[in-house]
Amino acid sequence: MKKKIILSLFFLFLLFTVGAIMTMFYILRVTSRLDTLITLHQVEILRQDLVINVQTVQSHLYTIGTSFGKEMDIIVENVATLDNAIQKCSGCHHSPELTTKINAIKDLTEQYKEALSTFITTTAGKERVERLQLVGANIGNVILEKTQEMAFIANQKLNERTIAAIKDVTSSRIILIITLLLCFFIALTIAASLTRGITEPVSELLKATRKIKAGELGYTTSYRGKDEFKELLEAFNDMSITLNENNKRIMQHLNRLSGLYRITLSFHAITNVEDIYKEVSYGIAELIDIEQCGVILFDKGEELFAHRFPAFGLQPEQIAHIKIPQDNFIDIYRSSNRRPLILNDNTALFPLGELDKSLNVKNLMLIWIRQKGELLGAIRVANKKSGDFTEEDARILGILANNVSVAFENAKLYENLKKQMVELKETQEQLVQAAKLAAIGELASNIAHEINNPLTSILGYSELVKEETDITNIMRDIEVIEKESLRARDIVQQLLEFSRKRPLEIKEININDILSEVLALVSIPLKDSNINISKSYGDIPLIEGDPNQLKQVFLNIINNAIFAMQGGGTLTAKTRMGRDSVYIEICDTGKGIPKELLQRIFEPFFTTKQEKGTGLGLSISYKIIQSHKGRIDVESEEGRGSKFAVVLPVSVRQPF
Numbered sequence: 001m002k003k004k005i006i007l008s009l010f011f012l013f014l015l016f017t018v019g020a021i022m023t024m025f026y027i028l029r030v031t032s033r034l035d036t037l038i039t040l041h042q043v044e045i046l047r048q049d050l051v052i053n054v055q056t057v058q059s060h061l062y063t064i065g066t067s068f069g070k071e072m073d074i075i076v077e078n079v080a081t082l083d084n085a086i087q088k089c090s091g092c093h094h095s096p097e098l099t100t101k102i103n104a105i106k107d108l109t110e111q112y113k114e115a116l117s118t119f120i121t122t123t124a125g126k127e128r129v130e131r132l133q134l135v136g137a138n139i140g141n142v143i144l145e146k147t148q149e150m151a152f153i154a155n156q157k158l159n160e161r162t163i164a165a166i167k168d169v170t171s172s173r174i175i176l177i178i179t180l181l182l183c184f185f186i187a188l189t190i191a192a193s194l195t196r197g198i199t200e201p202v203s204e205l206l207k208a209t210r211k212i213k214a215g216e217l218g219y220t221t222s223y224r225g226k227d228e229f230k231e232l233l234e235a236f237n238d239m240s241i242t243l244n245e246n247n248k249r250i251m252q253h254l255n256r257l258s259g260l261y262r263i264t265l266s267f268h269a270i271t272n273v274e275d276i277y278k279e280v281s282y283g284i285a286e287l288i289d290i291e292q293c294g295v296i297l298f299d300k301g302e303e304l305f306a307h308r309f310p311a312f313g314l315q316p317e318q319i320a321h322i323k324i325p326q327d328n329f330i331d332i333y334r335s336s337n338r339r340p341l342i343l344n345d346n347t348a349l350f351p352l353g354e355l356d357k358s359l360n361v362k363n364l365m366l367i368w369i370r371q372k373g374e375l376l377g378a379i380r381v382a383n384k385k386s387g388d389f390t391e392e393d394a395r396i397l398g399i400l401a402n403n404v405s406v407a408f409e410n411a412k413l414y415e416n417l418k419k420q421m422v423e424l425k426e427t428q429e430q431l432v433q434a435a436k437l438a439a440i441g442e443l444a445s446n447i448a449h450e451i452n453n454p455l456t457s458i459l460g461y462s463e464l465v466k467e468e469t470d471i472t473n474i475m476r477d478i479e480v481i482e483k484e485s486l487r488a489r490d491i492v493q494q495l496l497e498f499s500r501k502r503p504l505e506i507k508e509i510n511i512n513d514i515l516s517e518v519l520a521l522v523s524i525p526l527k528d529s530n531i532n533i534s535k536s537y538g539d540i541p542l543i544e545g546d547p548n549q550l551k552q553v554f555l556n557i558i559n560n561a562i563f564a565m566q567g568g569g570t571l572t573a574k575t576r577m578g579r580d581s582v583y584i585e586i587c588d589t590g591k592g593i594p595k596e597l598l599q600r601i602f603e604p605f606f607t608t609k610q611e612k613g614t615g616l617g618l619s620i621s622y623k624i625i626q627s628h629k630g631r632i633d634v635e636s637e638e639g640r641g642s643k644f645a646v647v648l649p650v651s652v653r654q655p656f
Contacts, residue, residue, distance in 0.1 A: 019179030530568025564590025
């Protein structure tokens with residue numbers, strides 16, 4: 001296109017140049033003719049002067065000697081002028097015909113001068129003078145005739161030259177107009193051709209660009225163009241095809257990364273190693289489109305590397321035969337320089353030899369699974385459906401192999417964690433039971449003397465029964481013994497209820513009744529103390545919970561309140577209904593809890609009772625209330641007492 005533009009502009013410039021040269025040629029030609037015309041006009045003026053001078057001399061010649069005659073000096077002057085005029089006329093450039101006539105006139109002029117000279121100088125004889133005058137006049141008339149003939153010829157030439165000059169001017173104008181029109185239309189044609197040659201491929205490129213912008217990667221234009229545009233369009237088609245191929249590769253890579261992410265993400269939820277084998281095998285088969293895939297791991301019992309079940313594309317009996325001695329497998333690993341082993345065309349180098357042949361292996365890749373530098377095994381993939389295995393396949397599966405080793409470690413950790421959780425649960429239950437026993441032990445130490453009172457009564461009345469002989473007295477004593485025995489039994493029964501280890505039992509319960517039972521239990525050892533119990537029960541609905549667990553919570557809180565009021569005080573227990581929860585508030589007027597310790601009271605093994613406490617009571621109580629979807633709020637001011645509020649939701653049965 002560049003060459004075409006240059007040639008077109010050169011041709012247009014050449015055309016303008018030719019037109020200008022032709023115009024200049026005709027202008028020069030017209031100018032030359034005009035110069036000739038001017039010269040001819042000047043010659044004509046000279047000729048007219050010549051005629052005028054001859055006519056003047058003639059008129060003077062005819063009037064000489066009369067009253068109208070001029071003086072002789074005037075005639076002489078006119079003759080001199082006539083001679084000058086003829087000399088000037090003969091000095092101009094003329095055609096041969098005019099030159100001959102001018103020469104003839106020049107000769108006649110000389111004769112005319114001699115005749116006039118003779119006429120002027122003659123004095124003898126009137127006849128002679130008249131004859132000389134007639135001779136001069138005749139010569140003058142001949143000169144006039146010759147001059148008029150020459151003037152006619154010159155005028156004819158002048159007309160011819162004038163017509164020719166006018167024709168040249170007209171021709172120059174026509175040539176100039178034709179040249180301009182021709183250049184205009186040629187320039188218009190060249191511009192249209194160049195514009196079409198530029199805009200058509202540009203429009204086609206714009207169309208193709210819009211197609212690609214709309215997502216039609218790989219779109220190619222059938223317009224071929226010429227010169228540079230042809231090369232540009234071919235380069236654009238190549239670019240579009242390359243973009244489409246790159247986009248396909250990128251999308252394939254993204255799909256693989258997406259599949260890889262999905263597979264690796266699923267590892268976080270897998271705790272069974274068999275599920276890991278299955279997820280790896282079937283995930284890779286979908287990711288790379290292969291016929292066989294599975295995991296080979298080291299079996300410590302048999303000291304060899306064995307293929308694990310399940311696997312993709314292999315039957316259980318085929319999997320059972322894939323076993324490689326430890327040394328052989330490690331040799332294969334080392335021979336690959338610890339890099340993925342890719343075998344696409346050399347079946348003789350397949351590591352399993354005859355076994356690979358029996359499995360119809362066409363190409364094979366082993367991706368090593370390592371953990372902390374130790375070889376755990378490999379991911380085995382075989383028979384890729386679309387071509388050979390590539391380094392990109394190896395990179396993708398290498399990332400997956402790293403995640404597989406992490407998944408195995410996580411599965412192992414999960415198994416260990418399950419064992420530890422079982423042990424922790426047993427330990428927690430033991431701690432709960434220990435806290436319960438500690439609370440009961442603390443309570444038992446306070447009510448031991450209360451149990452001794454009915455026992456003392458029983459022993460005393462037993463002695464009286466032995467001495468009584470009256471059956472009525474004996475029966476009265478036996479009734480007292482029975483009453484005191486039942487009282488001691490109830491106390492022991494309540495203690496046994498708290499100390500018994502039971503699983504969580506959810507049922508509908510009345511919190512007011514539960515709290516009353518606990519207060520009745522602790523009120524026995526408080527009879528001789530300075531601690532008063534105040535109760536205020538609100539109208540609350542039934543809730544769902546474990547009565548024994550909640551009794552333990554209330555007992556722990558009340559025991560702590562009693563311990564805080566060793567010098568006496570008031571224990572207040574009340575219940576009320578909130579917006580959607582039941583509130584159980586236990587308040588004391590004891591010494592309170594320091595502000596810096598308030599945040600730690602629910603920590604395991606934290607206690608302010610020195611050697612008398614275990615530090616588990618409130619911690620276990622907090623967990624019990626959490627299991628009931630509730631909470632424990634504490635307010636305390638040092639020197640003014642504490643308030644524990646147990647908040648339990650009112651809702652339908654929930655799995656605790």
